[in-house]
Amino acid sequence: MNNHADPNLDKLRNIVQKFGAHSFTSAQVAREYEDAPASAETAERFDAVLRRHAAVLGIEIVPGTSGSTVWKTA
Numbered sequence: 001m002n003n004h005a006d007p008n009l010d011k012l013r014n015i016v017q018k019f020g021a022h023s024f025t026s027a028q029v030a031r032e033y034e035d036a037p038a039s040a041e042t043a044e045r046f047d048a049v050l051r052r053h054a055a056v057l058g059i060e061i062v063p064g065t066s067g068s069t070v071w072k073t074a
Helices: 009-019 026-034 040-057
Strands: 059-061 070-073
Touching (some): 009 026, 026 040
Antiparallel strands (some): 059 070
């Protein structure tokens, strides 16, 4: 994902929907979006994007998790 370009929200929504009822991390979303393993920097960028667009994507943070942000569908 280019640092200067906003991600395609439709593509992000489709990725999130693939996880269904299962929880997922920002790194997993980054890997799916870029079709490549996610570096720590990439995972952080996607974490910020997911936080910013959580309501639109229909996701929320799983409370009580440590380390990488864990998400679930709302």
